[in-house]
Amino acid sequence: MIASLKGEFSIVRCLVDHGALLDLTSKDGRTALHMAVQEGHAEVAEYLASCCPSSMYVETKSGRIPIQMAAALTSERQMAGDRMTRYFISLSGTSRMLAHMDRSGRTVLEDAVVANQIELVKWLIQEHGATPERLDALGRNGWHHAAMMGHVTMIQQLQALTTTNTSLDQADTWDLWTPLMYAAKNGHLDCVRCLLELRADKTKKDKLGRTAKDLGK
Template identity: 30%
Template structure:
């Protein structure tokens, strides 16, 4: 709608004009978003305040995937928490909470607000069993990881999903070398194995992540068979990954 378009452009004057001429702020698009949802994504506090003034219930909405405006909020987060009655740790269809969303996108300040003003749970899990820590490892948000482990005391070796994956495995799978180093500096167990006996080296090798494999090997992780007898180096296909294993020892 024209009102939604005005919200994407953060044009308060046009928004006011449209609403004064009868635009409906509760209409939703094909994804289930109304104008307040869109304004939350754009992060314009003045627009959000105005929408709440003219339509106090517009905050109470979910998209077709269960995402509330709080999930998509940026700098507007404080406005949403102070004036809207969102439940703590509201979840979308994937079980993701606003706290997880904030940290996987590197918004530590917003995560602090959600903790202080909204009683967010730092160890809540999504539909697959992953915490904010694991999701931050996937997106290489080292600042978020430090916040969770150093300030909140989240277990850096905590496991996720039925496969019992630590955050180190997630970082290795994505090839985030600096995140692997951050996790190790925070006490991640380089020898940790998942539910199938695979080390982070197996995951890095299977994903053809040469830098990740080299970092893990330099950190003292030796190649060893998983539960099926497979070595990490047997999963290497790319020349640079194969080369990373040259001259390394195998642990039995």
């Protein structure tokens, strides 16, 4: 686990050759594969997954499997996250991984949206049938997650990949907030402008009777 966390590929390979237990988990449910993924060590992660395919489905205490952690990587680790996500799917198939939800009801697609992995999101939707309209445990879809983070290009991408505007005005099940409300509340002005240009309904009200304009004050 320590070698995987540090990306020490030669040490990992030596330990595997000598019988290291790749399905062993930490107190929070992470395997060596989880640890390699979270640090963006793509070469190590791919090796571990190929040696122990079952580890790709081991869940942490929060219900997250390695592919979700890969898709969620940002900044300098984003490219490694994209690479690992594609590799895991190529190694194991699509349906089970795309359908897996963590305790918050999020799938790999939502993780990729939050991380602003634009090309990966496009690939998951177009090539593997991922659905940005699906709802997490709080009734939030891909547009909600993109709006929360202020990802303007991601919202535009989601709109381009779908044929209906209904998801643009989807109200969550917690506060009845729409994507526009999340963007306004979080001060993402460019995102608000984008959503309005896409004809988001600015008259919708949350469970307390507030509009997006009220939340943005």
